[in-house]
Structure formats: structure tokens, C-alpha cells
Amino acid sequence: MKTFTLTIVSIKEFIRNWRSVILLLVLPLLLIGSFFVSFSTEGLQDLPIGVITNDNVDIKEINSRLSEVLVTKEFVDIDGCLFELRQYKQYACVEVIRNTQFGYDLNLHYDNTKPLVIWGIVNQIKITVDWIKKEKTKEIVAKVLEQAEDAPGYISKIESRINNLQSNFDNYISTLDSSISNINDLKLNQQSYYSNSISNLNAIDQYAGYLISSGQQPYSQYGSDIKSKNDLLRNNLGLQNNEINALNSDLLNNDLSNVRNSLNNNKNVLTEIRSNLNSLNYYISEINKIDPETIADPIQLKFNPTYLPEINQETLSRYRNNISDIDALIKGENLLTFQVIFPKILLLIIMFISLLTSSFICLNYIESSATIRIKTIKRMFIPSFLAIFISSFLIIIIPIICVIILGNYLFLLPFFDKALIVSLLITISISIYSLLGIGLSYLIKKKSLTLIVSIFLLIFLLFFSGFILPIERMGRIPAQIASNFPGNLASDALNKAIFYDQPLNSLNSTILILALILIGILIIVLIIKYFRDKKID
Amino acid sequence: MEDLYLQVSNLTTSYNNFTVEKVNFSVKSGQVMGLIGGSGSGKSTLIKALVGLKKLDNGKINFYMNNNLANLRENLGYSPQENSLFTYLTLEENIKAFGKLKGLNRKYINERMDLLLKRLKLDYARDKKIVELSGGMAKRADLIISLLHDPKIIILDEPFSGLDFSLIKFIWNIVDELAKEGKIVIVSSHLLPDIQKHCNSLGFVYGGSFYDTKQLIYIMKQKKSSSLEDLFEKLI
Numbered sequence: 001m002k003t004f005t006l007t008i009v010s011i012k013e014f015i016r017n018w019r020s021v022i023l024l025l026v027l028p029l030l031l032i033g034s035f036f037v038s039f040s041t042e043g044l045q046d047l048p049i050g051v052i053t054n055d056n057v058d059i060k061e062i063n064s065r066l067s068e069v070l071v072t073k074e075f076v077d078i079d080g081c082l083f084e085l086r087q088y089k090q091y092a093c094v095e096v097i098r099n100t101q102f103g104y105d106l107n108l109h110y111d112n113t114k115p116l117v118i119w120g121i122v123n124q125i126k127i128t129v130d131w132i133k134k135e136k137t138k139e140i141v142a143k144v145l146e147q148a149e150d151a152p153g154y155i156s157k158i159e160s161r162i163n164n165l166q167s168n169f170d171n172y173i174s175t176l177d178s179s180i181s182n183i184n185d186l187k188l189n190q191q192s193y194y195s196n197s198i199s200n201l202n203a204i205d206q207y208a209g210y211l212i213s214s215g216q217q218p219y220s221q222y223g224s225d226i227k228s229k230n231d232l233l234r235n236n237l238g239l240q241n242n243e244i245n246a247l248n249s250d251l252l253n254n255d256l257s258n259v260r261n262s263l264n265n266n267k268n269v270l271t272e273i274r275s276n277l278n279s280l281n282y283y284i285s286e287i288n289k290i291d292p293e294t295i296a297d298p299i300q301l302k303f304n305p306t307y308l309p310e311i312n313q314e315t316l317s318r319y320r321n322n323i324s325d326i327d328a329l330i331k332g333e334n335l336l337t338f339q340v341i342f343p344k345i346l347l348l349i350i351m352f353i354s355l356l357t358s359s360f361i362c363l364n365y366i367e368s369s370a371t372i373r374i375k376t377i378k379r380m381f382i383p384s385f386l387a388i389f390i391s392s393f394l395i396i397i398i399p400i401i402c403v404i405i406l407g408n409y410l411f412l413l414p415f416f417d418k419a420l421i422v423s424l425l426i427t428i429s430i431s432i433y434s435l436l437g438i439g440l441s442y443l444i445k446k447k448s449l450t451l452i453v454s455i456f457l458l459i460f461l462l463f464f465s466g467f468i469l470p471i472e473r474m475g476r477i478p479a480q481i482a483s484n485f486p487g488n489l490a491s492d493a494l495n496k497a498i499f500y501d502q503p504l505n506s507l508n509s510t511i512l513i514l515a516l517i518l519i520g521i522l523i524i525v526l527i528i529k530y531f532r533d534k535k536i537d
Numbered sequence: 538m539e540d541l542y543l544q545v546s547n548l549t550t551s552y553n554n555f556t557v558e559k560v561n562f563s564v565k566s567g568q569v570m571g572l573i574g575g576s577g578s579g580k581s582t583l584i585k586a587l588v589g590l591k592k593l594d595n596g597k598i599n600f601y602m603n604n605n606l607a608n609l610r611e612n613l614g615y616s617p618q619e620n621s622l623f624t625y626l627t628l629e630e631n632i633k634a635f636g637k638l639k640g641l642n643r644k645y646i647n648e649r650m651d652l653l654l655k656r657l658k659l660d661y662a663r664d665k666k667i668v669e670l671s672g673g674m675a676k677r678a679d680l681i682i683s684l685l686h687d688p689k690i691i692i693l694d695e696p697f698s699g700l701d702f703s704l705i706k707f708i709w710n711i712v713d714e715l716a717k718e719g720k721i722v723i724v725s726s727h728l729l730p731d732i733q734k735h736c737n738s739l740g741f742v743y744g745g746s747f748y749d750t751k752q753l754i755y756i757m758k759q760k761k762s763s764s765l766e767d768l769f770e771k772l773i
Contacts, residue, residue, distance in 0.1 A: 005637040009623055009630075016625035016666070370631075373621035373682065376588050377638050378610055534592065 002380065006387030007394075010361060013368075014395055020364070024357045028399050032349055036338075036406075046071050047121055050081035052095040059096050062106075065128045066094065070121065078109070085111055091121050137296035145292060151284040155277050162270050162277070169267045176260050180252060187248045194241040201234050307340070307499040338411050343494040346403055347429060347487055348467055352458065353399055354430045358392035358437030359454055363447050375533070385438075385529055392434045400426060413498050421497040421504055428514045429490045432521055433461075439525035442532045461487060486517050538719035540603050541566040541689050548596030548747075550586035557583050560596065560747040562740055564723065569716045571736030572725035573765065578742045580725045581618060584694045587723070588615045602689065614688030618695045620679040622667045628654075628678050629663040635682045646685070653681040657711065673704040680711065690721040697728055709735050729765040743772065 014020050048071045051063050066072050073090070075081040081093035092110040099105045106129055110118050208230060211223025365371060365388050374380055404422070408415040415422050440457065444450045462468055464478075465487025471479045482488055493510040496502040504511075548560035557579040564570050574580045585591040587598060589610050600609040622631050629650065636646035654660040657677040667675060676696060683691060693712070697705045709731060712722050723740075726732055732739070741748040741756075748756060753768075762768035 002638055002640075005634055009626060009634045012630070013623055013625045368623065369617075369619050369621050370623045370635075371621075372590065372617050372619075373615065373635065374638065375590055376610065376613065376615050380638070 002383035003386040003390065006374075006383055007390045010365065010387050010391035011394060013364065014361060014391065020360065024353070024360055024395065025399060028349065028353050029402060032345075032399070032403055032406075035345065047091050047117070048073060048089065049121065049125070050075045050084060050090045050093040052076070052078050052081060052093060054096060061132060062094065062096060062128065065132060066125065069124045069128070078107075082109060085109065091118060092125065094125060134296045138292045141290075141292040141295040145287065145290065148284055148287045152281055155281050155284070159274060159277055162274050166267060166270050169263050169270070173260060173263050173267075176256060176263070180256050183248060183251060183256075187245075190241070190244050194237060197237050198234065201230050201237070204230050339413055340499075342407050342411050342413055343498055344467065344491055346400075346407065346426075347465070347491050347494065348462070349403055350396075350400055350426065350429045351433050351461055351465070351487060354392070354396050354433030355437040355440075355454055355458060355461075357396050358388070358434035359441045359450055360437075361392045361395070362388045362438045362441035363445075363450055366441060366445055367447065381530070381533065385526065388438055389431075389434060392438070393430055396430050396434065400430065414501075415498070418497045418501075421507060422494070424504075424511060425490050425494050425497075425514070428511070428518055429486060432486045432514070432518050435518070435521045435525045439521065439528050442525065442528045445532065461485070464488075465491070484513065486514055489514055489517075539566065539689065540601075541719065541721050542601040542604075543609075543690060543721055544597075544599045544601070545587070546597045546599070548583075548586060548598065549594040550582055550591050551594055552579070552582045552591070555579060555582070556594070556745050557586075557742060557747060558595070558745060560740075562738075562747070562749045564721045564738055566719045566721060567716050568738050569712055569722045569724060569736045570738040570740055571732035572723060572740045572742065573727070573729060573732055573769075574725075574742035575769070576727075579745065580742050581694055583740075583742060583747070584615075584692055584723070584725060588613055588692055600690065607689075609690070612689040614683040614686070614691040616676075616679050616683040616691075616693045616696055618698070620667070620675045622675065622679055622682065624667045627664050627666050628659060628670070628681075631667065631678065632663075632681060632685060636685055639686050641686055649685050649687065650681075653684055657681055658707075672699045673701065676700060676704070676708070680708070684715075688720070690723070691715055692723045694725050695727070696724065697726055697731075705731070729769065733765050 014024075049066065051059060051066065051072050051074050053059060053074050053076060063072055063074070073084075075084075075093070078093060078095050081090060081095075084090045085093055088111070090111075091114065092108060095107040095109070097105045097107065108122065108125060110122055112118060205227055208223040208226035211226065212220045214220055214223070365384070374384060404415045404426075407413045436457065437454065440453055441450050444453060464471075464482040464485045466482060467487070471482040471488060474482055489510050493507045493514075496507060542563065542565055544563045545560055549556065549558040550560075551557070560583060562570070572580050572584070582591065586593055598609060600607050600612065602612070623634060626634065632650045632653075633643075633646055636643075636649070641649075650663075651660075654663055657680060659674060659677050659681065662670060662674055662678075665674075667678065670678060676699075680693075680696070683693070691712075696708055700708070705728065712724060713735060715722050724732070724736065739750045739753050741753045756762075757765075757768050760768055760771050762771060
């Protein structure tokens with residue numbers, strides 16, 4: 001009852017003080033609104049970069065490409081551009097220098113004192129250069145492939161010539177075989193003739209023997225002469241036969257055989273050439289199948305985000321008349337960009353509003369003239385604490401619900417579908433930051449000092465919740481600490497539930513850690529309140 | 538009418554490095570005790586100790602009703618130096634809120650509220666927020682809250698600061714009426730002639746010590762002072 005009465009009083013006091021309403025409700029809502037309005041989904045816009053003109057290099061293409069995404073300004077030398085860069089008039093200077101007959105160096109001078117912006121610009125320039133590089137490669141490859149298309153014609157001509165040559169070789173071999181056959185026939189005829197001649201000479205020899213054995217002159221003389229002439233003839237015939245045999249043997253075994261082998265070898269060479277030509281033809285046909293795009297950009301990097309928003313029927317009906325709008329709505333960068341940062345922004349708002357509102361309400365209570373009278377009433381320790389906490393919570397929840405409604409209906413995030421997880425995480429987050437604000441107020445008890453310390457605490461919480469520097473970029477130990485900070489735990493859990501439809505049981509451990517943190521902070525705050533309440537100023 | 542008796546024995550209380558020690562006094566039903574002393578002498582510190590806002594370093598505070606030991610806190614009505622009200626709530630809302638916080642039932646709150654608003658002539662301002670009230674109205678509103686639960690002991694810490702003559706007179710009348718009702722009233726004030734006129738018991742806080750009526754009369758005789766004002770001029 002006491003808690004309820006004090007809570008109502010606290011809320012009434014807050015609402016009736018228009019300054020506090022403006023400070024803690026209207027301003028945060030305006031801040032949230034302005035944040036969403038000012039956030040550009042189109043990335044970096046109208047950022048100036050300098051391009052150095054050079055007589056040796058035609059930079060028209062680069063210039064025109066870059067000017068599509070950035071505001072380019074031409075400089076005659078690098079010094080002029082760097083001078084403006086150091087005056088924060090240019091974000092980067094692009095200088096193209098010819099290094100070989102066909103190659104270029106693209107020197108990019110950039111202002112690395114603006115890290116968040118400059119990497120966006122450098123990325124834009126890199127994308128442009130990569131694009132130009134790809135286009136150039138495609139152009140060259142297309143020319144090469146165009147010439148390769150004529151190659152099969154040439155190969156076909158060579159093949160035809162080879163066929164003729166092979167045919168000629170076959171004729172030569174056939175003719176040669178016929179000649180060898182004729183020589184062999186001749187050889188046989190010659191052998192027969194020689195045998196017959198020797199047989200005839202032997203018969204003559206027999207008759208000459210008869211004449212010699214008759215012993216009658218001149219007949220025996222005649223017989224001797226005939227025999228001697230016959231022997232001479234036989235010898236000559238034998239010599240000639242031997243010579244012809246030797247000649248035939250040489251001709252057949254060596255000369256003609258060598259010619260035939262040589263012809264066959266050459267024919268084989270032609271066959272091998274034909275086979276190589278076939279291979280060449282295959283390779284060229286394969287080359288002709290190649291797309292210049294593949295050569296210019298062989299590795300196609302395709303982005304497949306794991307989270308893609310789903311559209312429900314209700315939303316669909318709102319955009320029923322324009323399907324292309326739905327497509328743009330779902331797949332377009334606008335929605336996705338906002339969706340992925342929305343839970344983080346929600347928790348950021350919770351952190352700010354909870355800490356500031358709770359410390360404001362607590363300090364109002366501490367500094368309220370009525371407090372001294374309340375302290376004279378018995379058993380007010382817990383009711384006064386609960387009243388501050390509950391009234392803070394009820395006031396904080398109003399803008400937070402507005403943001404959640406915004407997220408659910410405008411950014412199509414399933415906050416209402418995941419009402420249990422969302423309400424659990426938001427309740428715990430609001431409670432943690434509210435208790436921090438209450439604890440801080442009890443500890444310091446002075447508005448001005450509490451405000452300063454709250455700001456420091458907020459910056460500390462912002463940093464260690466990964467809002468300023470992603471915790472992945474922190475050192476090992478700070479990252480370990482930061483990953484267990486309530487902001488980070490709640491953010492991860494909320495993202496998992498909203499983007500990946502994770503059920504409550506998969507988030508149990510995170511919610512348990514958050515609850516333990518909450519209980520820990522609650523105990524600390526109660527201890528602070530106990531000791532600070534004893535001290536009466 | 539109940540027989541009330543408040544006894545303070547050897548009370549020592551401190552605030553930062555300042556100590557008020559060996560406070561001994563007793564007050565009975567119908568008595569108005571005037572608590573006097575220079576600025577920063579420790580009057581408010583002593584009052585805070587009496588109402589339970591400060592822990593006692595030493596000593597005892599006993600309250601008796603009809604010779605029975607009673608709970609002081611439950612029977613105490615305290616009006617601090619600065620008005621202790623919810624500034625953005627109306628007077629009626631303040632009365633109801635404090636009534637509920639003190640555990641009073643709604644009917645009793647309404648009855649007491651009507652009675653006190655009439656008695657302190659603030660009936661017309663019941664729907665006004667405290668920020669809209671003048672200093673005198675706010676002081677009377679604060680008195681209403683202090684008297685809401687019909688306390689037996691009423692402790693008023695400098696209730697007249699910033700008030701005009703007629704309002705001072707009005708509040709003294711209320712104080713006198715409360716005393717006549719048999720309540721114990723302790724009033725701290727710098728209005729020494731009024732204190733001398735309306736109080737039948739005195740407490741003087743000076744140099745970290747407390748002097749009761751007898752001791753104060755003794756000092757006055759020693760210092761040959763004809764009045765409290767005269768004594769103050771000589772001492773402070």
C-alpha cells in the first residue's frame with residue numbers, strides 16, 4: 001500500500017512537472033525521431049575527392065565512374081590535392097601513373113584521420129577500380145577470343161594438306177612395292193635363264209668331250225676349243241649371275257627397303273601431326289566456349305546475408321497495390337539497414353532513458369522536501385525504494401513501447417511475435433540501468449554531480465556494450481568483460497530472437513546471466529541506500 | 538485527556554564534527570517547550586534526533602502515555618524547518634498520500650482533513666498544488682500534515698520563518714490550542730519574545746550543550762539579563 005501510494009505520488013509529481021516531462025519523455029522521443037530521420041540508408045553521399053590529371057594517362061573513364069558515387073575535383077598535381085586534403089576539403093586524392101606500356105599504378109592518398117568515413121570512400125574507389133579493371137580485362141579477352149575463332153579454319157587447311165601428303169605417300173609406297181615385285185620376278189627369270197644356260201653349256205661340254213675322246217684331228221681339236229670356249233662362257237655367265245644376284249639383293253634389302261621405311265616414317269609423322277592438330281582444334285574449340293566475363297572476373301563474390309526479413313500477410317496487404325514496392329521494401333537496403341541496427345538502437349535508448357530517468361526520479365525523491373517527513377514514518381525503506389523503481393520503470397516504458405511499436409510496424413521487426421522474449425529482455429535491461437541510476441543517485445545525492453557521473457557511466461557502458469567500438473576489436477580481456485556486459489548480452493539475445501527466430505530456451509543462459517547481474521546490482525543498490533539513508537543532511 | 542510525558546536523558550547527537558551532548562529534559566501534557574539557540578547552534582540537529590531522523594550517539598528518549606511506555610514515532614507530528622510536502626500534488630492529494638503512508642484509513646483521513654482544513658483556514662485551497670501556495674499557506678499545509686494522525690507530541694522546527702505577523706500569531710494560537718488539548722508541543726524559534734510569552738518550558742542550545750529552563754534562569758540571573766533577548770545579546 002505504501003509502495004503503491006508513493007509510486008502514484010512519484011508519477012504524479014513527474015507528470016505535473018512539465019520540465020521533467022520535456023526532459024525525460026519529449027526530448028528522448030525527439031532524439032529517437034531525429035536519429036531515424038538523420039540516418040542515411042544511401043551510404044556516403046556527395047563526398048569530395050581529388051583526381052590528378054596527367055598528360056600521359058587518360059583518366060576520363062575513372063573520373064566519370066568515380067563521379068557517379070563521389071564528387072570529383074580535378075587537380076594538375078598531387079601537391080595541390082594533398083593541400084586541400086589536409087584542410088579537410090578533400091577526403092582522398094586519386095593519381096593514375098603509367099608504369100609500363102599497358103599497365104598503370106593507381107595511387108590513392110587518403111585522410112586516415114577520418115577512419116569511419118574514409119573506409120567507405122576507399123571502398124567506393126576500390127569498387128570503381130575493380131570494375132574498370134574487369135572491363136579492361138574483358139575487352140582484351142574478347143579480342144583474343146575473337147581471333148581464336150579463326151583458328152579452326154587454319155587447322156582445317158593444314159589437315160587437308162596433310163591428307164594430300166599422306167595420299168601421296170601411300171602412292172609412293174604402292175609404286176615401290178610394285179617395283180620390288182617386278183625385281184623379284186626378274187630375279188626369278190634370271191635364275192631360270194642362268195640354270196638353263198648352265199645346263200646347255202654342260203650339254204655342249206658333253207658333246208665337246210665326245211669330240212676330244214674320238215682322237216681324230218681336227219675333231220678332237222675342235223672339241224678342246226669348244227670346251228675351252230664353253231668354260232669361259234660358263235665363268236662369265238657365273239660372274240654375271242653373281243653380280244645380278246648381288247645387285248638385286250642390295251636393291252631389295254637396302255635401298256628400296258630404306259626408301260619404304262622412310263616413306264612409312266614420314267607417313268607416321270603426318271599422322272602424329274594430324275593428332276596434334278586435332279588436340280589443338282579441341283583446345284581452340286574449348287577456348288571459344290569461354291565467356292570473357294569469366295576470364296575477367298573468375299571469382300564471383302556473391303553476398304548471401306543469412307538474415308532476410310520475411311513479410312507477413314498484414315504488411316503484404318498494405319503494399320498490395322504495388323508489388324515492386326514490396327520487393328524493394330524487403331530486399332532493399334533501407335529496410336535491412338534499419339532492421340539490423342534497430343535492436344541496438346532500442347537498447348541504446350533503454351540505456352540512456354533508464355539511467356537518466358531513474359536517477360532524475362530518485363534525486364527528485366531524495367531532494368524532495370517531502371522526503372524528510374517520509375523518513376519519520378516507520379518501515380519506509382523498501383516502499384520508498386520500490387516506489388522510485390516502479391515509477392521510473394513505468395515512465396521509462398512509455399517511450400520504449402513507442403520505439404517498439406515503431407520497430408514492429410514501420411521496420412517490420414517481429415517484436416510482437418516475440419513478445420515474451422522481448423518483454424523479458426527489455427524489462428531486465430530497463431531494471432538494470434534504472435537500478436544503476438538509482439544506486440548512483442543514492443551514492444552521490446547531488447543532482448549536478450550525479451549528472452556528470454551519469455554521463456561518464458553512460459559513456460563507459462556505451463563503450464563496453466560495443467556501441468562505439470565493436471567488442472571483436474577489443475583486446476582479449478576487455479572483450480571478455482564487455483561480452484558479459486548487460487548491453488551486449490541483451491543485444492545479442494534480442495538479435496537472435498528477432499532476426500533468427502531463436503526460441504526462449506536457446507536464450508536461457510543469457511537471460512539467466514542478465515537476471516544474476518540484475519540481482520547483484522539490486523543488492524548493491526539496497527546496501528548503498530541503507531547506508532546513505534542513515535546519513536541525514 | 539491522556540497523561541503524556543516525554544523524557545530525554547543524556548542524549549548526545551552529532552552532525553559532521555558538531556556535537557550536542559548531555560541533553561536532559563522532560564515535558565508533560567499541555568506543555569509548550571521553546572527550543573532556542575543561535576543559528577547553527579544545533580537546534581535542528583537535536584530535533585532530528587528527537588524525531589528519529591538521526592541516530593543517537595548516546596542517551597535515551599522515553600515517551601509515556603498514562604504512565605505506560607509508548608511508541609514515540611507513532612505519536613509524533615513533525616513539521617520541519619522547510620515545508621515537507623509533495624510540491625506538484627494538491628493539498629488534498631498531499632493529505633491523502635501522507636495519511637495512507639502513515640497507515641490511516643480513508644474515512645479517518647477524510648474526517649481529519651476536513652477538520653484540519655477548516656481549523657487552519659485552508660479549505661478553499663484544498664485543490665491547489667503546493668507550488669501554487671504562498672509561504673504562509675504552505676506552512677499551514679505542512680502543519681495539517683503534521684497533525685493529520687492526531688499526534689500526541691508535535692515538534693515544529695522554526696515554523697515562523699518567513700511568515701508575516703498575523704500568520705505567526707495564527708500559528709501560535711494553534712500551538713496554544715494544541716497545548717490546551719493536552720498535547721506536548723516543542724517549538725524551535727528565534728522569536729524570543731513569543732517564546733517567552735507562549736512557552737512554559739525552555740531548552741537552550743548553546744556551545745554544544747543543552748540548558749533546560751532552570752539552568753537557563755540561572756544563567757540569566759548570572760548574566761543579569763532581564764529577558765531572553767538580553768541574554769542572547771550578551772552571549773552571542
